Amino acid sequence: MSAGAATLRRSAQTFGFLRKEAIDVGRQPRLVLMLVVGPFLILLAFGLGYRRSPDPYRTLFVTPAGTLFASQVQNYAQELGKYVRFAGTTEDAAGAESRLRRGDVDVVVEFPADPLGTVLSGHQASVGVLHTRLDPVEQTAIDFAARLAVDSINSQILASIVTQGQQAARPLGDVFSTATAAVHSVDSAVAAADQAGAVLAAKDLRAQVGQLRSVLERTMGIAGQLVDTAPGSLAGPASTASTTLGQLEDKVAALQSTLSGGALDTARQQLADIDKTMTTVHENFDAFTTVQADVLVRPFVSQVTAVGDGDNTITDFYAPAAVVLLVQQFGVAFGAVTFVRERSLGTVEMYRAGPVSAGPLLLGKYLGYFVIGGVVAALLVTLVVQLLGVPLHGDPAAVTVVLGLVLLASVGLGFMISLMSRTDTQAVQYSMIVLLASLFFSGFFLAVERLAYPARIISWLLPATFGITLLRDVMLRGISLRPSTTLALCAYTVVVVLLSYLGTRRLLAAR
């Protein structure tokens, strides 16, 4: 028989398998409907039902009698309104814990009995947080909220102290005016070439500067220290003012010396420098007293911006991953039962006896599942974009490439499962294990980067891992396919296709 006839036969076989698989799946409309509509409805329900912010924790505060927290605690709770719903205060720690165990409240916050004493003894005062949550994610959320709450309380305390310092410093404005007037007196005497008058005025100026420094240090003592030691301090204006005043005193002393020597021209230059320094000190002082205390104690705020469309909803985030996961599951599930089913139907026996070779058989099946899976994937993407409003910032062609590769790799993985399995049940169980592994290791729930290295090997054995990374990039970030990940998925696909081919040859070989 000619090579042409053999080629025609192979083509007929390939098309025969394609047609057979397509009709076989098409005869199960409910299955196809479930494959498309089912996952879409689940995504829709998830999107509608998911609340971005959890309910605030009902929080009961335990404040020992006589502590400074007793009167402030409700204010603290209000500030943390996103996380905390104020459920009252009590002095009874044991009673509060009982209420927690009964489920009347979600969290109990216990303030220390003598925080001031603890702090003055050089230790941090501890705020206890009790809860009954088992979910590690919720535990982390409570831990996070507790840290935020304590930071907020610390900031409130700092701001209060700074405010007191600012109020105490305000009368210094008069002292500055007097000192400035003294500078002008010296200047006038120098201009009039009145050396004696200038020496006298300079003496008065030195006394004013000394007083200014003394009062400033006294009134701004605590606040100035707080500002200086605050994280990322902006070289605290109060501290700067204090330092500069020290320098100013030195300059006035030098001026006195110059005036005593009669060098009025030099004195005029020094006086200009002193005037300039005085202005700087005044400005620093004004800055300290006018900047809001809250800004001084918390000078930085974070501003987070995601590349691409940062305003993703939870549905936006999960939809690409869900599409990839479903496409993978389609390929794995159908691939996994195909040979097992053919073995149980006895058709493999027919292939062995007939002129069927592994190539057309595998290619026909691949094409069959690829066509049906492609339609399912296209419908899913259309539904999530059009009906759920999930963004598609990237190139739709890139989406096609990603899902096509995921489908090919998944069908190949399914074929391998099928060739290894002895029964339908075994094949279904293996494909369920793949699904379960994908939920945990593919980046669907947890980023792959959060897994320790040996566990990541499992991740990269799953087509979904590559697909989720690529599809999120394309759909949500709007960036093109990462070459390394795309090539890795291509290599994965080639390997599983090759292994499936070898397995199919073995299946058809004489025993």
Added chain:
Amino acid sequence: MDVVTCHHLVRTFGSQTVLDGVDLTVAPGTILGLIGPSGCGKTTLVRTLLGIIEPTSGDVRVLGTPPTKFSSAQRTHIGYMPQAPALFPNLSIHNNLRFAASLYGVRRRGRRRRLNQLLDFVGLADDRRKLAGAASGGMQRRLALAQALVPDPELVVLDEPTAGVDPILRARFWSYFRDLRHAGRTLVVSTQYVGEAVDCDVVAVMCAGRIVAVEAPEALRRRAFGGDIVELSAERGWFTREEVDKLATEPYVISTYRTADGVRMVVEDAATDTPRLLGVLQNADVGPVTVNQITPDYDEVFVAIMREADAASCAVPA
């Protein structure tokens, strides 16, 4: 050239010998019946002829080639109907047949006509749109036969095609087989139904992996008993021991045994020996005697051959 030749064919699975030195030839245009009890190795022999199983030793050639070395093109000359119909339940009868046609590379031109012919042949033309899964067992068997015939093969191998089939359909199947034989095809048909031997041109009786007899059906019958069987009935109702012993001493009488109705004897040739027996009995003054030639059914033939072969290994009660 013989379509099938097997010479000292042996196949073992682990320590179990399933084919134990099978020697067999099948001439073109004949129906070979492979008859034997369940587990005697019929299916293994069939699968070896198709190249699904490799022989452990010995030589086997089908259409002149060892089956494990068949090219794809050579495989299109062989049709195979497995023991259980290999059908896709979600495909219609027509689509199952069409799928088989694609496996054998049947050209698009003429395919429709070929499939219609086959559907007519097996009487499924009116049910072509019915799903295979919804078809009756008989329909599925007929469809499987049609699949085997799709490539218009020179050799058709049928593994127990009538197992579990009602007698009417069995008769129909054998009618199909004879039609195929008349069309010049060679058929190898394995069966558990001993009675089907009569429809074969040659019958190979298998027992414990061995072929214990290969004969035409009639010759097989003679071989089983060593000659023709005649039954003698006396009008008076009985034969004495002396009378029977006297008959047994006649040189053309091979064996004698009593039945409820009289005496059965295996003789060399019923046509010539019956008058001689009657002469002996008239001389003995037995009175009126009736002599009938008995054609034993193939169950009896089969049991007799099994006993002759190896009663223990073939599990045939002595």
